[in-house]
Amino acid sequence: MIYCERVHKKYGKVRALHNVSISCGKGEILGLVGANGAGKTTLFKILLGLVTADNGKVEISGDGAKKIGGIIEKPALYPYLNAHENLRLFAKMQGADFSKIAIEASLEQVGLSLNRTDPVRNFSMGMKQRLGIAVALLNNPSCLLLDEPFSGLDPLGIEALKQLILDLTQQTQMTILISSHIIDVLSTVCTNLSIIHNGEIVQTGATSTILAACTKSYSLCGSDIKKASFLSDYDTISNGDCMTISASATEISEIIFKLSQQQIAITSCRPVLDLQQLFNPKEK
Amino acid sequence: MRLLYIETYKLFRQSRTYYAILALFFIEAIVLLSAYYQGTGIIDIVLANLKDTFYFQGKLLNGNLIIYFILNSFWFHVPLLCMIIVSGMLTTEYQEKTLQTVLMQPVVKWKYLLAKYIVASLFTIFLVLLLALTSFLLSYGIFGKGDLVVYTNGLTFFEHDDAFYRLVYAFLFGTLSLVFFSVVSLTLAVLLKESFKTWIVAALFLIVSTLLLKIDLGNDVWNQIAFFKLNNTWQYFFNHDIEWNTIIINSVLMGLYILVTMLVGLFLFQKKDIG
Amino acid sequence: MKLYGILLLFLYAANGFSQTAEEQVLFIKSRLDSIETFQADIKLHVDISFIKMPDKEALAVFKKGEDLVIKSEDFVLIPKRGLDLSFSELFEYPFMVVDRGEVEGQSTSLMAISILPSDNKADFSVANLHIDTQKQRITWAEINTKKDGAYTLRLTYPDSQAILPTKLDVSFEMDRIRIPLNFAGSDVSIDRKKIREADQKTGKIKLALEYRSIEKTQ
Numbered sequence: 137m138i139y140c141e142r143v144h145k146k147y148g149k150v151r152a153l154h155n156v157s158i159s160c161g162k163g164e165i166l167g168l169v170g171a172n173g174a175g176k177t178t179l180f181k182i183l184l185g186l187v188t189a190d191n192g193k194v195e196i197s198g199d200g201a202k203k204i205g206g207i208i209e210k211p212a213l214y215p216y217l218n219a220h221e222n223l224r225l226f227a228k229m230q231g232a233d234f235s236k237i238a239i240e241a242s243l244e245q246v247g248l249s250l251n252r253t254d255p256v257r258n259f260s261m262g263m264k265q266r267l268g269i270a271v272a273l274l275n276n277p278s279c280l281l282l283d284e285p286f287s288g289l290d291p292l293g294i295e296a297l298k299q300l301i302l303d304l305t306q307q308t309q310m311t312i313l314i315s316s317h318i319i320d321v322l323s324t325v326c327t328n329l330s331i332i333h334n335g336e337i338v339q340t341g342a343t344s345t346i347l348a349a350c351t352k353s354y355s356l357c358g359s360d361i362k363k364a365s366f367l368s369d370y371d372t373i374s375n376g377d378c379m380t381i382s383a384s385a386t387e388i389s390e391i392i393f394k395l396s397q398q399q400i401a402i403t404s405c406r407p408v409l410d411l412q413q414l415f416n417p418k419e420k
Numbered sequence: 421m422r423l424l425y426i427e428t429y430k431l432f433r434q435s436r437t438y439y440a441i442l443a444l445f446f447i448e449a450i451v452l453l454s455a456y457y458q459g460t461g462i463i464d465i466v467l468a469n470l471k472d473t474f475y476f477q478g479k480l481l482n483g484n485l486i487i488y489f490i491l492n493s494f495w496f497h498v499p500l501l502c503m504i505i506v507s508g509m510l511t512t513e514y515q516e517k518t519l520q521t522v523l524m525q526p527v528v529k530w531k532y533l534l535a536k537y538i539v540a541s542l543f544t545i546f547l548v549l550l551l552a553l554t555s556f557l558l559s560y561g562i563f564g565k566g567d568l569v570v571y572t573n574g575l576t577f578f579e580h581d582d583a584f585y586r587l588v589y590a591f592l593f594g595t596l597s598l599v600f601f602s603v604v605s606l607t608l609a610v611l612l613k614e615s616f617k618t619w620i621v622a623a624l625f626l627i628v629s630t631l632l633l634k635i636d637l638g639n640d641v642w643n644q645i646a647f648f649k650l651n652n653t654w655q656y657f658f659n660h661d662i663e664w665n666t667i668i669i670n671s672v673l674m675g676l677y678i679l680v681t682m683l684v685g686l687f688l689f690q691k692k693d694i695g
Numbered sequence: 696m697k698l699y700g701i702l703l704l705f706l707y708a709a710n711g712f713s714q715t716a717e718e719q720v721l722f723i724k725s726r727l728d729s730i731e732t733f734q735a736d737i738k739l740h741v742d743i744s745f746i747k748m749p750d751k752e753a754l755a756v757f758k759k760g761e762d763l764v765i766k767s768e769d770f771v772l773i774p775k776r777g778l779d780l781s782f783s784e785l786f787e788y789p790f791m792v793v794d795r796g797e798v799e800g801q802s803t804s805l806m807a808i809s810i811l812p813s814d815n816k817a818d819f820s821v822a823n824l825h826i827d828t829q830k831q832r833i834t835w836a837e838i839n840t841k842k843d844g845a846y847t848l849r850l851t852y853p854d855s856q857a858i859l860p861t862k863l864d865v866s867f868e869m870d871r872i873r874i875p876l877n878f879a880g881s882d883v884s885i886d887r888k889k890i891r892e893a894d895q896k897t898g899k900i901k902l903a904l905e906y907r908s909i910e911k912t913q
Contacts, residue, residue, distance in 0.1 A: 184524050187693040202526045208695065212517035216434055229426050230525040271521060470746075470772065472843065473867055473898070477753070478770030567770035574745035579769060582749070660747040 137161050138183060138204070138279050138311055143192030145178055145335075152178040153335045156192070160311050160328070162278075165301065167326030167343065168315040171415070175335040176315040180208055180283045183313070198278025198311075202230060206281030210288075211268025215257035219248055219267050222256060223274070232275040246270045246300060262293035269300065279311040280304070286321050298325050319409060323347055333415040350414045351407040353382040356391070358402045364395055380408055423527070423535035431509065431543060440505045444551060447497050448490060452558060455481075455489045466571065482566030483559035484583040488658075490555045491590055495651065496630060499598050502547060503605035503622040506540040510609035511618050520695050530690045537606055537682050544602045545595055552591040570658045578658075586657040593667060594654035596674045600647070601626060603678050607685035610692070644669075647677045716794035716808050719826055726831060726858050727781045733757045733859065733909040739771055743869060743898035748772065755904070757781075774900050776846045777865030782833065785822050788814035795823070804828045805835075818842070830855050844868050859909065863902040 138160040145153040153175045160166035170176050181187040183194060184206050196203045213222045223242055227234035240250050246266040256264065265285055272280055282301070286294050302325065304310050316322050322329065323343055330340040339346060353371075357378040361367075370391070371382035383391060388405070395402055431437055459481040467476065510533075513519035523529060568583035570576050578586060605622040612618045632648040643649055653670040656663050735755045741748040753767035755778075763778045765771065795807035810822040818840055825835035836848040844867065851862035 181693075181695055186520055186523055186695050204524075206524055208517070208520050208524075210517070212519075212521045214430065214433075214518055215516065221433075225426055225429070226521070226525060228422055229522065229527055231422070268521075272524070275526065469869075473775060473869065475765075475773040475775060476770065477765055477767050477773055480770055569770075574747060577746070577748040577770065579749050 137195070137197045138166075138281075138313055139193075139195040139197075140179075140183065141193040143179070143182060143194065144190045145175075145182065145187070146190055151335050153182070153189070156332070156335070156337050158313075158330050158337065158340070160279075160313050162311055163305055163309040164328060165305055165312045165314065165326045167319075167322035167329045168313060168332055169317065169319050169322060169329055169414070170315070170332035171317055174332045176332055177209060177283055178335075179332070180206065180281050180313075180315060183281060184208065196279055200276055200278070202232075202275035202277045204279040204281060205272030205274070205277040206283065207265070207268040207272055207285060208281075208283045210261075211264045211271070213256045213264060213267060213271070216255050218253050218255050219243060219259075219270075220253070222267060223270060226271045227274050230275055242270045242274065245273065247296065261288040262290065262296070265289065265293070265297060266300070273304075276308075277310075279313070282312070282314045284316055285314060286316055286318055294321055301325055319414070331414055331417075338415060339417045346414070347407060347409065348385055349417070350409045350411075351385065352410045352413070353380050353408045354388045355380045355404070355406045355408050356388075356395075356402055357404045357406075358395070358400055360400045361395070361402070364398060364400050366394055367391070377403075423532060424538055427509070427535045427539040428542075431505075431539060436508065437505060440501045441547070441550070444498060444501055444547065445554065447493075448551060448555065448558075451490050451493050452486060452562070455486045456562075459485065459489070463569070466569065466575070479564075479566050480569050481563065482568075482580075483556070483561075483563040484566060484568035484578075484580060484587065486559040486563050487555050487587050488568060488570060490551075490559070491587065491594070491654070494551075494594065495597070496626065498547070498551070499601040499626055500623060502544050502598055502602045503626065504619055506543070506602040507605040507609040507618040507622055508615060509536050509540060510606060511613060511615040514609075514613040515615060517695070523694050530686045533606075533610070533686055533689045534682075537603060537685070540602045540606050541599045541678075544598050548591060548595045548598060552588075556587075572655070572658055576658065576660050586662075590654040590657045593657070593671060596671055596678070597651040597653070600651075600674055600678050600681070601629075603681045603685075607681050607688075610685045610689045645673055647674070650674045650677070716806065717792040719806065719828060719831070720792050720808065720810065720824075723826065723831055723833060724782070724786050727783075728759075729911045730757070730781060730858060731759050731910040731912055734907040735859075735904040736907065737765070737905075738903040739773075740901040740903075741772060741898075742901060746772075746898075772900070774846075774865045774867065776838070776840065776843060776867065777848050777863070777900070778902075780859055780863070782836070784818060785810055785812075785838070788812050788817045790817075798825050832858065859904070859906065861904050861906075863904065864899060865902070866897055866899045869898040 138158070140159075141157045143153055143156045156175070156179060158166065158168070158179075168176050168179070178187065182189045183196065184204060186208070198204070214225065217225065220239055220243075223239045224234045227238065232238075243250055246269050248263060248266050248270065256267065259267065269280075269282070269285075272282075285297055289297060298321065301312060301314070305312060314322060314326060326343050328341065329343045329346050331338050331346065355378050359377050361377060361379050362374065367379065367381065370387075373380040381388070381391060392402060392405060463480045463485075467480075470476075510519075513522070522532060565580045567580065568578045568587075570578075601622075604625060605618065608621050608625070609618045612621060629648040629651060632646070633651060637643050637646060637649075650670045650673055653667055653674070656667050733755075734757075737753050737755050739751045739753060751767060751769050751771045753765045753769075753771050753773075756764045756766065757780065759781070763780070765773045765778075790813060791811045793809040793811065795809055798805035798807045804827070806826045806828050808824050808826060810824065812819065820839050820841055822839070823837040824833050826832070827834050830852070832850070832852060834850055836850075837845060838848075839845040846865060846867040849864040849866075850860035852859075853861045
C-alpha cells in the first residue's frame, strides 16, 4: 500500500507540493493526472525516498527488502551496458538473485528479447521503458511507481505497456501508481484517479466518476454522421467525419440510439473532457 | 563488498577509463623521450662546474635518473587525470540519472558513496603502480642501471640499489597525495554534481595546491600540517639521510586529510536530496 | 783570514746542503721511475661540502709513460689532478730544487723543498714538497698549476720500504656551484645563503689503495 498524508514540499519560494494526500491499496492502479509542473514527479520522488518532504506523513507498506520500485521521468540505465548487464548489476547491488535464469525471467516478464546483447544506448524508448520496469520490479516490490511511462511511446508501445501493467496487477496484486498528463491512456488503465494541479490534489475518486463529472461533450465519428439532421438540436462542432456534441451521458445514449434507428453507423464515441472542470472542480 | 565489485565493474566497463590510462602512458612516453634527448644536456649543465676538477666515469643518464624525471613530472598530470576519472564516477551518474535508479533500490546511500571513495582510491593506487612498473621496466630496459644524482641543496649521489628503494618508496608515499586529490574530486562531485563544473574546480584545487606548496606560511606548525605542504613528502626520500619521522608524520596527516574529506562528502551526500 | 775561512766553510756547507736536496729529489724520482706498472683496488671517498656521494670502488691501472686509468662499474668522480703517483708531471721538464729547510713539528725527518720548472711548457708554476729524508719518499705536495689552480696531496705509506702510498688525500679549490633550478627536485627550497657559502670551498678526495700487483724495473 502507498499512503501519504498532508505532504508539503517547497524549493526556495516555489511551492512544489501543498497538503497532498493520496492512498493506493493492494491490487489497485491509481492514476495521478496533472499538467507539466503540477508536482507529480516531486511527489513520486518523495514516495521513492529520493527527496525528503518538508512535512507530512509517507507510508509504504509491503514485504521484503524492497517495498517500492519505480521509474522517475525517463528510465535511467547504464548506457554502456546491455540489458542483461544492467539487470545483473542492479540485482546484485540489492542482494537480489542475479543468476542467468532470474535475469532472463525478468526480461521475459517485461517482454524483452533474451538475445539482444548490444548496449542500452541503442534501445528504443519503449525498450528502455520495459527494461526500466524490469529494474523496478527486481526484488519483488509490493508497490510500483511509474512516472510518465507512456511519454515517448508509439501507440503499439503504449498498448503493450498498458497490458503489462494490467498483467502485473492481476498476477501479483501489486499496488501501482502511474502519473501522466495523457488522461486518455490513464483512464483505460487506472481504477482510481487523483488530479493534481499547482501542487495540490484537487479531486480524487473512481476513474469513471471523475471522468463522468468532467465530461460535457462527446465526439462521435461516422462517415454519414452529417446526415443526422436531429443533431442540429444540439451544440455541435463538426470536424470531418466526426462531430463533437455537447450532451450529458444520458443524452448521448439517446443520440446513439437515434442514430442507430436512422442506420447511421458510428465508428467511435469518445468522451471529451472539460479540462477546466478536471483541474478546477470548484469553479463551475 | 557487492558495491565495491559493482563500482569497479562500472569503472572498467567505461571507455573513458582506458582513455585516461592511455593518456598517462602517452605522457610517460613523452617524458621518457624528452629525457633521452635532453638528459645528457641536463647532466652536462649540472656537472659543468665539476668538469674543471674531475673526470667522470660511468653514466649518469641511466634508468634511475629517467625514473626520477618521470617522478618529478608526476605530480600534476597524474592527479589531474585521476580527478577527471574519479569525479566522473559520480557526475555521470547525476547526469544520466542512474543515481536515482540506484537509490530507488534498497541501497544505503552513504554506503554507495563510500564504495565509490574506496574504488576511487584503489583505482588511483592501481594507476600509480601501473605507471611505476612501466617506468621501472622501460627505464631500466632502455637506459640501464647506474647511480642516481639529484640536486637537493647540493649534489647527492645514490648507488643503484639505494636509488631503487628510494624511488620505490617515493612512488609509494607519493601515492597518498594522489589518493587525496582523488577523494577531493569525488567530494567536489557531491557538491557540484555537474561534470564540467567539477573538473574546473578540481583543476583549480590542484593548481592552487601546487602553487601554495612553494609559499612559506611563516609558521613552522602550519608549514608542517597544511595539506598542500604534504604533497612533496616523496622528496624526503632523496635527502642523503631519510627523515623517516617526518615522512611518517606527513603520511599520517595526509591520511587524516583523506578521511576528513571523505567524511564531509559522505555527510553531504547523505543529507542531500537526489534529483 | 779566520773570517774568510769561516765564510768559505759556510759556503761549502751551504753548497753541499743544496746539492743534498736536489740529490734527494733525484733519488726519489729514480725510485718512482722504477715502477713499471701497478694495479690497485681503490676506494674513493668524496669529502666536498655540497656533494654527498657514497664511497666508490674502482680499479687503477698504471703503466709507465701513460696516464693512470681508473675503471669502475659505478659512477665515480676522478680528480683530474693528484693521481700522478709517480709525480712524472713535476719531473717531465727541467727543474730547479730549492731547499726550504726542515719541516717543524714532525716526528720524522721531513725536508721542505720547492720544485720550480725551468721550461715554460710545464703545467705548474711551483710545487712545494715535504720529503721524508729517511724513507726517501714524498709525504706531502702542494702543486700550483698554471690553469687549474692549486691542489695538495697527502700521502701515507704502509711501511718504511714502500714506494707507493696506500692512502692519498687530494685537496683542491672548488668553484661556485651553479645548478639550473628546473633540474632540482620539484619544490625544493633553495637555500641561497648556503649556496653562496659553498662558493669558495676546498674539496677533498680521499683514496685508499690496495695494490694487486706492482712491477718494477730490475
